[in-house]
Amino acid sequence: MESTMKSFKTTFVLAIFAIFSFAACDGLFEVSNPSFITDDEIDEGLADAVGNTPEALFGEGLVRAILMSDLIGDGLMFVGSVTEYQRLDQGYHDIRAGGRTFTVDETYNALGQAQWMGDDSVERLQDLSENPAQDLRIARSHIFGGLSTVVLADNYEQVTFDGGPAVSDMEAYDVAAGHFNDALQIAQNAGDTELTAVSYAALARVWHAKYAESGNETFLATAADYATDALQADENVTLEVRFSISGTQNNIPNFANRGQIDVGPSYDYIRRESPYTNEPDPRVPVGEFGGVLATGDSLYFQEKFPDRSDNIPVIRFQEMNLINAEHQLVSGSVADAVEYMNINRRVAGLGDYETTDGDEALEWLIYERATEFWLEGRRFQDMRRFDLFPTARWAGGAIEEGTDRKIPIPITEQNTNPNL
Amino acid sequence: MLNRYFLTFLTFCFVSIFSFQQANAQTGSLLGTIIDAQSNEPLTGATIMIEEIGQGASADFDGNFTIENLEVGEYTADVRFVGYRALQTSFTISEGENEVTFELREDLIGLEEVVVTGAGVATERRRLGSTVSSVDASRVETSPISSMQDLLSGRVPGMVQAGGGGAPGEGAAIRIRGSASLSMSNEPVIYIDGVRMDNRASGADQSNHGLQSSPLNDINPDDIERVEILKGAAAATLYGSEANNGVIQVFTKRGSADDTKFTFNTSQTFYVPKTYDRNYQYNAGTGEIDTINSLNEEHRLGYRQNYNISAQGGSETVNYFSSVAFSDQTGVTPSAGNSNVRLRSNIGFVPNERVNARMNVAYISQSTDYVQLATGATHGFSGNLILAQPSVVSEDRPLGEPFSPMSDNYARENSLERDRVIASANLNYSILDNLNLSGTFGYDWLSDEAVQFIPFGSVLEPTGSLSNRIATKELLTVDLKLDWSSPIFNDNFSQSTVIGAQSIFDTFNEKTVSVTDFAGAGVTNLSGGATLLSAGESYEEVINAGFFGQNQIEYRDRVYVTTGIRFDGNSAFGENLGLQAYPKISVSYIASGIVDQLDFMTSLRLRAAYGESGLQPGSFDAQRTFLAESILDGVSGIIPNNLGNPDLKPERSKEFELGFETELFDDRLGLDFTYFRSRTTDALLARPYPATQGFLNAQLENIAEVESQGFELRAQTTLHRTQNSQWSINASIAGTYQEVANMGEVSAFKATTRPRPSPYIIEGYQPGAHFGSKLDPDQPYNLSVPIEELNDIGQVSGNALRDADGNEAFEFLGNMLPTISGSIQNSYSYGNLDLNVMFDYALDYAKHSGTRQLRSQLRVSEEAANIQRELQDASTSIQRKEELAAQAARLDIGITDNWVSDADFFRLQEVSFSYNAQTEWLEGLGVNRARFTLAGRNLYTWTGYEGFGDPDSGGAASQNFLAGYEYLHLASPSQIHLSLRFEF
Incomplete structure (x- = not known):
């Protein structure tokens, strides 16, 4: 009995010891994860990386948006056998054919992520920065986060933020404008003219987009004011997404130059002689592909982005001129409108327009926008507002009903977002 | 256990001396015989212990023993022998010689067997309310076994080895009672002598239909003493957060206090390839069908030689077992082979009666050249030969290789070099007679180097390429246990308690690099590649630590109630989660009351068990992570990667088992039956989140449930038994019925990213069940031309x-x-001859044959070629064309059902014939025992399977739900096995 008691005591003591030594092993379950960075590990040393991320994620989304909207629109055509691209080319907005990955979903997801990353970067940098009020990294995060929202609203009927409820495109543009105003404030505080100009230009772009979607001319006037401010701050105002082979790639040459996605007769402006110059427009550079459709029309490669490290411009002084031109035209000042357009034409090495006719000037404005912004993801909106959709496609396939409207929020977002 | 025998032995020695000194009272001697109750055969080596005096003896070759100088009176004997039920009986000693015969009955159902796994300490099976399966290697010595998987195959009811075509180094996926997890690995955890072993499958080509090895096959089957298998949560509770898929524990051989025994055995195995269908092709020029037989022509007889030498023995204080094994195998396909060297040394120390220590070290070196099934989808050995076309036969391509010349394929390399060390140290210390402390420290280290090499000038990669993958895995086990047993209340009750703690540290590091653009022929190393294709590194680390307690109360050797609990903490759990508790309770009842009522029954044991166990998430699944990478020109960024889930828990299985073991009809029939029902709750599924929340990857969440139920029945019967012959049959049947019970809000999804296979996770069906389109039986086909114009x-x-x-x-x-x-399984022995025959079978499942799909697509199958020939024949009637169209519709690759076929099979898996040589004529050579065995494996399969190859070939071991898919896979060859074994 004594030995039983003794062993019982021993057991008890050992059990208590075991439990306490276990509990005392604080940090026993801490493991290293060298392949990844955790939330806690994002510190001042990584602040630059945080500030650059929105640009890269926006770049991913932008490339997808360009391919998607130009397939739906007339910028690109698809002559391969992948059902999904064929259907997009026919104007189907929301299709799940062939079990492929879904361009409209992926575009939304990439831009949605970039938009979140913009907000997240701003928030993190406000904690990490020594002087947030003048920190240009925060300003750039605002710009690229806001641009992600602008491209989403340019293409989709509604936009969601952070898994929240859907808001209209107009409300989304206002959110983006808020970002650009914040960026402007920081750029001005820091005395950075370049970024000040970019912020104004971004505001001009977003107000123009609001005008494009609503037809409200006061929005266009606001856009023109910002465009003028942008040009005053920097007459060559430009912002490009910096792609690189070792990082985020400009995948347009990858997709578009394999003989499947081509530039062809669907795009009216190819090799079309520019008015007054009798020359091909250098703003639509294409290469001979040699492919010929059953209709006898030739196919071309795009040569605007020959390399996967080519940057894609997202803010340009030419756009400011075209916004001003449109504003002048809508206000009835045709001569001023033509002069704004001619500034761009001279830069491109083309001859001037000359007209006093408003309708003709509008046609030229549409041409100028189509060639200036070719493969920059802007055509879909113009096609919608100027009613430019063709009635039949290259393959004779019917145009899907509703091609001329924006894309609904894609299925993956609808399935995953509890607020939809 | 050893400890107890050892103590007994010491006691025996002391008592012998003591009783000798007092030998002046009236005494008698016991002249005993221990025999088999049915055959009356002597049981050499059986032991007897006389409880009153603690004196014992063991039976000699004729089953006899003698104990002298016993005082006249009544005694109780405890007689035991391996494989027989213990006998407690009384006998009387009178003055002079007393002849007593002790008859032991065979333990058909193994209730007396001692098991270690799952019980905390060594325990007789009858005390446990949950099932522990075991495979005793000494009972399958004559079987044609060349790997651990051969050893287990067909011997564990409820364990399925899915896939694996028997190519050198190729292993199968192991599933015990189905697939409990939808997202995590379903491979059981493996322990060897108490130490965790890494259980991840590995191969040269992990991503591209490559063959994979099973980690279990690293162990030399000749080193094995026995294997214990825990099948589910009810039995495996004490293994905590990693035990949902079951536990396989391997015990290696040990030495004993005996003269050194050397064993040499060699086996020579010949692999006879299966004969495949020829390839057919319609020739539009001649209007005939051309055929080609390249696949069969390129096969050859495979050969494996295996040599194994072991020594075991020892003294009272030190014992040892050590072995050296070498094997070399050439596959049935050119360039495939495997060779390995395996060394083991197990040393036991017994410095005093309280301490007992062991040190085991094993080293394994394996080198495998895999047959290249398919590289770049169809290139490779089987891609080119299974799809060979007579029309492409040329000087370069004599075999009709449609994708790349065979010479090109043979020049490639696809290999895996593996080095592995498994070491352990174990110390047992008896603090008191009934209080023991034991500790185990174990380390498993392995390094894999996989090479995929395509030489310069290859058709597939004209400038060549080389990929290297180096993986290092380390597993550290630290285990501490304290067990204490004592009587309680009164003599009718006793208890035993175990408490313990266990930590496992698991790390995995993998580096990959691949280059291309060699300067020219002859360049074979990484530095020769002008272009770096990719370089990567991945790392995983998991720490699990837990402690457990178990208590067993025994009532009069009849009722055993076991309760236990395990608490686990784990680095992979979410940060909001504390320790996880897994409880268990089981009851075992020896129903002697019922047995007494029923004449035909000799024993009955009833049992019931409930237990829970877990399965941890992946190393970093709970963490919110970002990937730092180059994003812009010379600029890096922080890309959102894993959303993270601070509430991430282990999957939890709750299992209930009921069962019985009984021996019937004068011990001629033994039955072992188990019914189980389990539910995996908190099963992990990847839930996609809105991209606007920043993370594109789906996040694992504990939202699903999987339900399983089933039964396992094993029957052992001895049909015939005489002095020198015996015939027994051991049959088993297991049923496992599983369904995905709940998927949270995640919709049904395809459980692989590959385009062809059809495994789905769908509520109400088995995880990974085949789903897809089916032909409309009323109108099976559509035509793109009017029927009269149909000609293609x-x-x-x-x-x-x-x-x-x-x-x-x-x-x-x-x-x-x-x-x-x-x-x-049939075992027949007559004198020195043994004959064993084993059949195995599997029913109610299907397999998707990607190969058949491809062969039809390329029209190289006989059926497709015939249809095409008839369609091209202008004289074919419209009516016949309709029939042909219906046949052709069954070859439409887009209709999934066309390629999924029932895979039920019944197979003659093992036949062995062995001869145990008489000792006399070998004694001159110093050989104590010799055995010659001629055996065959995988000899014939009865099946209605319509796919290519065997119903059980194909599937990648590392992929959860690809076991039902076969793609350009070759069938397991038949084996002819000759082996010789000598004991010195």
Whole structure:
């Protein structure tokens, strides 16, 4: 009995010891994860990386948006056998054919992520920065986060933020404008003219987009004011997404130059002689592909982005001129409108327009926008507002009903977002 | 256990001396014989212990023993022998010689067997309320076994080895009672002598239909003493957060206090390739069908030689077992082979009666050249030969290789070099007679180097390429246990308690690099590649630590109630989660009351058990992570990667088991039956989140449930037994019925990213069940031309069955894993001859044959070629064309059902014939025992399977739900096995 008691005591003591030594092993379950960075590990040393991320994620989304909207629109055509691209080319907005990955979903997801990353970067940098009020990294995060929202609203009927409820495109543009105003404030505080100009230009772009979607001319006037401010701050105002082979790639040459996605007769402006110059427009550079459709029309490669490290411009002084031109035209000042357009034409090495006719000037404005912004993801909106959709496609396939409207929020977002 | 025997032995020595000194009272001697109750055969080596005096003896070759100088009176004897039920009986000693015969009955159902796994300490099986299966290696010595998987195959009811075609180094996926997890690995955890072993499958080509090895096959089967298998949560509770898929524990041989025994055995195995269908092709020029037999022509006889030497023995204080094994195998396909060297040394120390220590070290070096099934989808050995076309035969391509010349394929390398060390140290210390402390420290280290090399000038990669993958895995086990047993209340009750703690540290590091653009022929190393294709590194680390307690109360050797609990903490759990508790309770009842009522029954044990266990998430699944990478020109960024889930828990299985063991009809029939029902709750599924929340990868969440139930029945019967012959049959059947019970809000999904296979996770069906489109039986085909113009198979497409909305109906096409499986084993021995025959079978499952799909697509199957020939024949009638169109519709690759076929099989898995040589004529050579065995494995399969190869070939071991898919896979060859074994 004594030995039983003794062993019982021993057991008890050992059990208590075991439990306490276990509990005392604080940090026993801490493991290293060298392949990844955790939330806690994002510190001042990584602040630059945080500030650059929105640009890269926006770049991913932008490339997808360009391919998607130009397939739906007339910028690109698809002559391969992948059902999904064929259907997009026919104007189907929301299709799940062939079990492929879904361009409209992926575009939304990439831009949605970039938009979140913009907000997240701003928030993190406000904690990490020594002087947030003048920190240009925060300003750039605002710009690229806001641009992600602008491209989403340019293409989709509604936009969601952070898994929240859907808001209209107009409300989304206002959110983006808020970002650009914040960026402007920081750029001005820091005395950075370049970024000040970019912020104004971004505001001009977003107000123009609001005008494009609503037809409200006061929005266009606001856009023109910002465009003028942008040009005053920097007459060559430009912002490009910096792609690189070792990082985020400009995948347009990858997709578009394999003989499947081509530039062809669907795009009216190819090799079309520019008015007054009798020359091909250098703003639509294409290469001979040699492919010929059953209709006898030739196919071309795009040569605007020959390399996967080519940057894609997202803010340009030419756009400011075209916004001003449109504003002048809508206000009835045709001569001023033509002069704004001619500034761009001279830069491109083309001859001037000359007209006093408003309708003709509008046609030229549409041409100028189509060639200036070719493969920059802007055509879909113009096609919608100027009613430019063709009635039949290259393959004779019917145009899907509703091609001329924006894309609904894609299925993956609808399935995953509890607020939809 | 050893400890107890050892103490007994010491006691015996002391008592012998003591009783000798007092030998002046009236005494008698016991002249005993221990025999088998049925055959009356002597049981050499059986032991007897006389409880009153603690004196014992063991039976000699004729079953006899003698104990002298016993005081006259009544005694109780405890007689034991391996494989027999213990006998407690009384006898009387009178003055002079007393002849007593002790008859032991065979323990058909193994209730007396001592098991270690799952019980905390060594325990007789009858005390446990949960099932522990075991395979005793000494009972399968004559079987043709060349790997651990051969050893287990067909011998564990409820365990299925899925896939694996028997190529050198190739292993199968192991599933015990089905697939409990939808997202995590379903491979059981493996322990060897108490130490965790890494259980991840590995191969040269992990991503591209490559063959993979099973980690279990690293162990030399000749070193094995026995294997214990825990099948589910009820039995495996004490293994905590990693035990949902079951536990396999391997015990290696040990030495004993005996003269050194050397064993040499060699086996020479010949692999006879299966004969495949020829390839057919319609020749539009001649209007005839051309054939080619390249696949069969390129096969050869495979050969494996295996040599194993071991020594075991020891003294009272030190014992040892050590072995050296070498094997070399050439596959049935050129360039495939495997060679390995395996060394083991197990040393035991017994410095005093309280301490007992062991040190085990094993080293394994394996080198495997895998057959290249398919590289770049169809290139490779089987891609080119299974799809060979007579029309492409040329000087370069004599075999009709459609993708790349065979010479090109043979020049490539696809190899895996593995080095592995498993070491352990174990110390047992008896603090008191009934209080023991034991500790185990174990380390498993392994390094894999995989090479995929394509030389310069290859058709597939004209400038060549080389990929290297170096993986290092380390597993550290630290285990501490304290056990204490004592009587309680009164003599009718006793208790035993175990408490323990266990930590496992698991790390995995993998580096990959691949280069291309060699300067020219002859360049074979990484530095020769001008272009770096990719370089990467991945790392995983998991720490699990837990402690457990278990208590067993025994009532009069009849009722045993066991309760236990395990608490676990784990680095992979979410940060909001504390320790996880897994409880268990089980009851075992020796129903002697019932047995007394029933004449035909000699024993009955009833049992019931409930237990829970877990399965941890992946190392970093709970963490919110970002990937730092180059994003812009010379600029890096922080890309959102894993959303993270601070509430991430282990999956939890709750299992209930009921069962019985009984021996009937004068011990001629033993039955062991178990019914189980389990539910995996908190099963992990990847839930996609809105991209606007920043993370594109789906996040694992504990939202799903999987339900399983089933039964396992094993019957052992001895049909015939005489002095020198015996015939027994051991049959088993297991049923496992599983369904995904709940998927949270995640919709049904395909459980692989590959385009062809059809495993789905769908509520109400087995995880990984085949789903897809089916032909409309009323109108199976559509034609792109009018029937009268039909002249090409390509003009026919299958017409899928449609649902009410006009969409292709999505139909259940079959289970991925068999619901019924089992084996029938016949053992017959006559004198020195043994004959063993084992059949195994699996029912109610289906397999998707990607190969058949491809062969039809390329029209190289006999059926496709015939249809095409008839369609091209202008004289074919319209009516016949309709029949042909219906046949052609069954070859439409887009209709999933066309390629999924029942895979039920019944197979003659093992036949062995062995001769145990008489000792006399070998004694001159110093040989104590010799045995010659001629055996065969995988000799014949009865099946209605319509796919290519065997119903059980194909599937990648590392992929959860690809076991039901075969792609350009070769069938397991038949084996002829000659072996010789000598004991010195």
